[in-house]
Amino acid sequence: xxxxxxxxxxxxxxxVEKLAEAIQxxxxxxxxxxxxxxxxxxxxxxxxxxxxxxxxxxxxxxxxPSELPEADGLIFGxxxxxxxxxxxxxxxxxxxxxxxxxQSLAGKPAGIFYSxxxxxxGQETTALTAITQLVHHGMIFVPIGYTYGAGMFEMENVKGGxxxxxxxxxxxxxxxxxxxxxxxxxxxxxxIAGFAKKLKGVA
Numbered sequence: 001x002x003x004x005x006x007x008x009x010x011x012x013x014x015x016v017e018k019l020a021e022a023i024q025x026x027x028x029x030x031x032x033x034x035x036x037x038x039x040x041x042x043x044x045x046x047x048x049x050x051x052x053x054x055x056x057x058x059x060x061x062x063x064x065p066s067e068l069p070e071a072d073g074l075i076f077g078x079x080x081x082x083x084x085x086x087x088x089x090x091x092x093x094x095x096x097x098x099x100x101x102x103q104s105l106a107g108k109p110a111g112i113f114y115s116x117x118x119x120x121x122g123q124e125t126t127a128l129t130a131i132t133q134l135v136h137h138g139m140i141f142v143p144i145g146y147t148y149g150a151g152m153f154e155m156e157n158v159k160g161g162x163x164x165x166x167x168x169x170x171x172x173x174x175x176x177x178x179x180x181x182x183x184x185x186x187x188x189x190x191x192i193a194g195f196a197k198k199l200k201g202v203a
Contacts (some may be wrong), residue, residue: 026189083122083132106138
C-alpha cells in the first residue's frame, strides 16, 4: 500500500501555498508515496478578507479533522501572526479534540513550514510554539535539521526557513518565495515522506 502524506496548510496571500506546492512535489517524488494538498477552513468573513485585499482561495480541497488519521505523515504550514501560527490554523487544531482523546494521530511523523513578514518576524518562534500541538497529539516532530546542506548556510541572499522546516519571507506581500526557498520546501517534502515511508514499513 502507498504511504500517504498530507500537506495541510492555511495561506492568506499565497506565500504558504507556494511552499505547500513545492513540499507536495517533493513528497510525491519518493517512490510509493501519495502526497495530497489540503487547506484548512477560513475563519474570517469575505467582507473582512476583502478589506485585507486577500485574493480568492484556490480550489485545493478543505480538510476536516476526521480526515487527518488517514495520513501516514503530515506536514503543516501557516503564516505567522505575532510570532505564532495564524488563528485560522490554530482554530483547526482546536477542532481536533476528539482525535486527541483517542490519540488517533499518535506516532505519526509531522513537519512544519511557515511564512513571516520580516526576518525577525518569528521564523523559529512560530515553529517552536506550533510543536506543542504535535506533542499533545503524540505525533513525532520531524525537523529537517541541516539535511538541506549548503542551502542552509546561504548568506548572500534573503532566505527563510530553518532547521525546523521550510519558510519564506513575504515582506509587504509583494515578495514571493525564492527558488532557494522552494528548493528547500521540496527537500522537506521529500525528507519527511521518506521518513514516513520507513516508519510505515516497520509498523
